[in-house]
Amino acid sequence: MDDFAKKQIFIKTLAETGLELLSASTAELSIRELREEKKTNKMLSEAWDDALEHSKEELLRTARNRAIRGTEKPIYQGGLLVGYVTEYSDALLKFLIERDTSDNKNDNKGGVLLIPYSETNDVDFEEEIKKQQEEYRKCQILE
Numbered sequence: 001m002d003d004f005a006k007k008q009i010f011i012k013t014l015a016e017t018g019l020e021l022l023s024a025s026t027a028e029l030s031i032r033e034l035r036e037e038k039k040t041n042k043m044l045s046e047a048w049d050d051a052l053e054h055s056k057e058e059l060l061r062t063a064r065n066r067a068i069r070g071t072e073k074p075i076y077q078g079g080l081l082v083g084y085v086t087e088y089s090d091a092l093l094k095f096l097i098e099r100d101t102s103d104n105k106n107d108n109k110g111g112v113l114l115i116p117y118s119e120t121n122d123v124d125f126e127e128e129i130k131k132q133q134e135e136y137r138k139c140q141i142l143e
Helices: 003-017 020-026 031-040 042-068 090-101 125-142
Strands: 071-077 080-087
Touching: 003 020, 003 042, 020 031, 031 042, 042 090
Parallel strands: none
Antiparallel strands: 071 080
């Protein structure tokens, strides 16, 4: 299989999964080499970004379906299937509502810890972590 065909497999798998390493492995390509080529190959870079965007949209579509339409779960009695119940995900629905109604779509209320970089190492990391944890708790209380 030629290199172009392998890259097509990579992009297709990336669009389906959103997983770069799995996609490279499936296409029998080196993720390290792909990442290097992405820096200089505009066509690969655009296809890569489009594939990741497609993957994210599919993930959100799936989450929305599970939150709103639910999923069918089997009910067993005495080892026999007697029916199904539809289960909905309130947690997913809450996430989607917050995401779609947030004033700032890029806020960091998700609990991401940001550690500042300092060449002089004069940052007290433990103190910085405590500050950020306190800020995060305040955000949770305000919600």
